[in-house]
Each structure stands twice: as structure tokens, then as C-alpha cells.
Amino acid sequence: MSEETQFSKDKMRLCPVCRMPISVWAIRCRFCGETVGRPKKEVETFTVEDLGGETPTAKNTLSAEVLEAIEEFRKELVEPPPKEEPSTVWNLWGKYKKTNTGSQVNRVQNINPTRWILTFGIITILLIFSYFFGPSTWSQLKSLFYGQPENVVEYDNRALFMLQNGEPIEMVLQEALKAFETTNKDEDKQILMQVRSQLVEKINTLLTKEPYSSLDIAEASRICSEVIKIDYDPIIQDLYRKVIDEISAYKITLTQIDAVNKKATFHFSNPSFKLKEQTVSEGELVQDRFLVKQILSSRVRLEDTKIVNEGRPRKLTISLMSEVKADL
Secondary structure, three states: OOHHHHHHHOOEEEOOOOOOEEEOOOOEOOOOOOEOOOOOOOOOOOOOOOOOOOOOOOOOOOOHHHHHHHHHHHHHHHOOOOOOOOOOOOOOOEEEEEEEEOOEEEEEEEEOHHHHHHHHHHHHHHHHHHHHHHHHHHHHHHHHHHOOOOOOOOOOOOHHHHHHOOOOHHHHHHHHHHHHHHHOOHHHHHHHHHHHHHHHHHHHHHHHOOOOOHHHHHHHHHHHHHHOOOOOOHHHHHHHHHHHHHHHHOOEEEEEEEOOOOEEEEEEOOOOOOOOEEEEEOOOEEOOOEEEEEEOOOEEEEEEEEEEEOOEEEEEEEEEOOOEEEOO
16 A cells, blocks of 8 residues: 555645645644644544454454453443441441442441540539539539429538537538538528637637747648538638648747848748748838847847737747747
8 A cells, every 4th residue: 555545545734834634643744743732632533444354244342351451440430429427426436438449339437536526525514513413413404494493401400509518610610611612591690700700710819829839820821721621602701811821920030140240041831931041130011011129149139020919029039040030
């Protein structure tokens, strides 16, 4: 077959440069030699004969691989993609999707541990809240919808009897609190206020007792530490802070004495006082509270200007590297 005959059988197009007829399959013009490339819009349909194959009368047989590929391609066009199931509260591990493996359909699970941990945490918080606050919340809701019960619970309040017998004030307060929380009566409320007043009076007595003793302040601290656990009234909280301030104020250490110049240096462990160390002379105040009366060679005599009994301030003494004591 000659070249002319071959070109005459091909589909033709015009060269974009010299406008001569060339084959649609040509990439270079045989007339002008320019590279023409593929046409912008090739012929959409060709016969087997056009593609250089057998004549239409010949019998064409497709292989099994080609048929299988065509069938898979047809399924992809016809069958919609599988829908992923949305995650819910009951689906703790994430969401599922379907995958096709041959003729089998598998159910694959995308694990999401973060979502599971978050759900578990929320359930735990709800259980803790229900355990501690559920009964009281339910009781308040019942009172709101059904009103207060007609039958008031009776309780034998022994707080005043215990107070008269000299029982520990913290135990008396616990009894008064229990009675008032049980009955919610005005009478029990008055008893509770009375016990609180007795507690405040006892603590103030320990803090201002003469002569000064660190054991009295320690006892006041012990009582307040026990009471603050059961009674959250502002009166009790203020009393507790007062005891803490007194303990901090008396944490003084005498570090140096200059007997010649009559000067003394003190170190403080008081968080409410801005200075940690102070050097003073006779007649000056330590921590803006303790008056320096006399500086001796081994100790310093002080007066607590804040605590005054019968018109006289509390007298104290402190030795080198020692704690504050009463000046007897």
C-alpha cells in the first residue's frame, strides 16, 4: 500500500499553518514541516475500520478481563456511593461505613476514642452530681410543687444543755446546727446564734488571755479549725481569719541585739506584713503593733498595743533566736 493510498484512507484535516490537507493523526505537517499536534476537537466516533482494525464483517471477541472491567465500571456508574451512618450518643466509637469486597459487603468501624472519652466524662460528672446534689435538688423541687409538709419533724435540741455542762464548744455547735437543719424552727435558729456567740467569746478570751501563752493561741486555732469544717457562717469565717492573723503576728524572731546603740533586729513570718525584717530602737513599734520598751543585752521587752486588759497593754519578752513569751 503506497503512502498516498494510506493518507487517502485516513480522516483528513487542514494544517493550521499552510492549510494543506493532512491526516488527523499527524503531529507534523508533511508539506510545511510545522508541528501541528493533536486537533483541538478530535473526531468523536470512529469505526473499527477507521482505527485500522478488521472490517465490520469480521467477528470481534472481548476477553474475560475486559468484560469484568466493563462490568465494574458500569456498577460504579449505576450504584450510588454508600452513605455513612451519622454518629449518635449510642455510637461511642465513631461512625460506620460499608465497603464492597467482591461480592461481600463488610461493615467497617471508624474508631474515635476522643468522642468516647468525652461521653464517658460527661456521664461520670452527671453521676457525681446526682450522688451529692440529687437528694437535695429533688427535695427542693418537691417543696416547690407540693409545698411544705404539714408535719414538721421534731428534734430534741440538747445544745443548751451541753453548753451548761461545759462540753466542748465545737460539739455544742455541731448539735445546734443539726437541730436547726432538721427542724428549721426559729427557736432552734436562736439557739444556734447563741452558741455561735459563745464560741466567739471563748476564742476572743483565748486570744487576749493574760498572761500570754502560745498554748492559748494554739487552742483557739484548734477549735476554729474544727468548727470551720461544719459551719460556713460568715461569723465563723471572720473568727477563723482573726485567729490566723494573731498566730502570724506573734511569729517574731529576735536575730540581733546592739546593746551599745540600743537597737534590735527582728525577723517576721507574717504574710500580712510587708516587711520581713525590721531594726528598731527603744520607743519604736515592731510590725506597727509591738512597742519596744527596753533593749537588754540578751532580750527585748515589748508591749502589745492591740491587746489591752484593764487599761494595761499585754507585756511580752523575747530572747535571741527564741519565741515570744509573757514578761512576768
